[in-house]
Amino acid sequence: MQNQLETTEEEECVLRPMNCELNQLSRPDGSAMFMQGDTVVVAGVYGPIEAKLQKMMHDRATVETMFSPAKGPPCVDDRAKETVIRETCEAVLLTALHPGMAISINVQELQDSGGLLACAINAACLALIISSISMKFTVAAVSCMIDRESGKLIVDPDSTQIQQARVTFTYVFEGIKKDLVSCHTTGRFSENELMESLEKCRAASQNIFDFYRNIVEQYAIKL
Amino acid sequence: MASQYKTIHPVKYLRDYLAQDIRPDGREFLRFRSASVNVGAISQADSSAIFKIGSTTVVCGIKAELAAPKADTPNCGYLIPNVELSPLCSPKFRPGPPSDQAQVASKTIDDILINSSALDLTDLCVCIDKLVWVLYCDLICIDYDGSVTDACLGALVAALKSLTLPEVQHNPETGAIVVDTSDRKPFPLKSLPVSTTFAIFDEQLLLADPTDEEESLAKGKLCLVIDGPELCGLYKPGGIPISQELLSKSLEKSKKRADLIRKVIEAAVTN
Structure with a gap:
């Protein structure tokens, strides 16, 4: 009986507990420290600021992203993460409002225990919200995996679960119609597995959007 | 006249075409460009392939070298792919260290x-903890006209498929290595992954196999x-x-394309 109770509880609460501190840093226009389970990331947004001459675009703002790992200099893996974060934020921002300017998004990893990319995107989105820069929509990133042995789909796995993963997916959804903004996968999977994981993550993304709403409301009262 | 118009209003130029249900190069929206592959053109490399999709061209050369394995994976070789986007292939790239x-x-x-x-790195092992193969896969783009990932993967897979490695005799006690280049064995490749790129425009419009011009004006890439x-x-x-429908549509299209590309590569390798 005890066991049964635990499993149902596990299924209901699909995402790891989230926690967030907004505007902890004084210099950025918006900053967020976002925790998903034990994965912790700090994101800071400056913008619109003056663009470097060589990166300046005459019709819209350039989006610069910097992803710094917890230790060591950024490597090729981090470049790939940076690209996903940048292109996702570019989709989110109304860059045409600030021609010739730059928006700089800086993400610092503090601790990784699974779902780092998803956590980084969520932190960046919260930082953008709190910096009150114009956005088309908000985004929520959800990671999930399929277990190697049981073939079970686990949403928002932690680092111990990920070691048993056959496939991992990271999806980013937009807040209006829940359409897919970004997607990153590792491992081999079938079409059905893709569709199933997409549906589950789409449902789970609602929790993140609700969390955004709550946290922003809390901070709005403080102001 | 058309070329001036294109230079001044590149976005509108493309939109005018798309409004007429056609693309600037005369293709329909979901039509791919023709792909061709040539295997073994570079005799100095252990294996090589040239892959073309329309005018996008990527050359792949594989050089196999012997090295000591990493301590934590003593029975695994290395595969090191390196994509080079030289200033030759497009005005977007400048000389210097590799761009992002x-x-x-x-x-x-x-x-x-x-x-x-597709490949088992343990197949690259010659002697556990002592000697393994390192495959340096240099992918050089010589014409950058969109869907470069597809061309790179095609070239690499074709080159790996035709790769042969010489027989190596290694004496663990003395450390002597004898390479018999006359006796080469084909390298086993377990599968043939094929990538397909799509460009996405406003109102969920999907373009298969975009050119560079379409790619740079697209609202998204898949x-x-x-x-x-x-x-x-x-x-x-x-x-x-x-949307979900768009994803399903692209999935279906890419499956057909993958079958075709696989046949093209297999035909080129067997010849």
Whole structure:
């Protein structure tokens, strides 16, 4: 009986507990420290600021992203993460409002225990919200995996679960119609597995959007 | 007149075409460009391939060298793909250290190969903890006209498929290595992953196999990697959100394309 109770509880609460501190840093226009389970990331947004001459675009703002790992200099893996974060934020921002300017998004990893990319995107989105820069929509990133042995789909796995993963997916959804903004996968999977994981993550993304709403409301009262 | 118009209003130029249900190069929206592959053109390399999609051209050369394995994976060899986007291939690239784009391309190709488990790195082992093969896969783009990931993966897979490695005699006690270049064995490749790129425009319009011009004006990009009945990669780095139907549509299209590309590569390798 005890066991049964635990499993149902596990299924209901699909995402790891989230926690967030907004505007902890004084210099950025918006900053967020976002925790998903034990994965912790700090994101800071400056913008619109003056663009470097060589990166300046005459019709819209350039989006610069910097992803710094917890230790060591950024490597090729981090470049790939940076690209996903940048292109996702570019989709989110109304860059045409600030021609010739730059928006700089800086993400610092503090601790990784699974779902780092998803956590980084969520932190960046919260930082953008709190910096009150114009956005088309908000985004929520959800990671999930399929277990190697049981073939079970686990949403928002932690680092111990990920070691048993056959496939991992990271999806980013937009807040209006829940359409897919970004997607990153590792491992081999079938079409059905893709569709199933997409549906589950789409449902789970609602929790993140609700969390955004709550946290922003809390901070709005403080102001 | 058309060329001036294109230079002054590139976005409107493309939109005018798309409004007429056709693309600037005369293709329909979901039509791919023709692909061709040539294997073994570079005799100095252990294996090589040239892959063309329309005018996009990528040359792949594989050089095999012997080295000591990493301590934590004593029975695994190395595969090191390196994509080079030289200033020759497009005015977007400047001489100097590899651009972010080239680094991300190399990483994507590496990821796809690992994810597809097309090659078993233990096959590259000569003597456990002492000697393994390192495959340096240099992918050089000589004409950058869109869908470069597809061309890179095609070239790499074709080159790997035709790769032969010489027999090595290694004496663990003395450390003497004798390489018999006359006796070469084909390297086993377990599967043939094929990637297909799509560009996405406003109102969920999908263009298959975009050219560079379309890619740079597109609102989003989607890259699907198909390997047999399964997928081994779905990459969409941001851009305009896509609906479920669009994803299914692109999936179906890319499966057909993957079958075709696989046949092209297999035919080229067997000849």
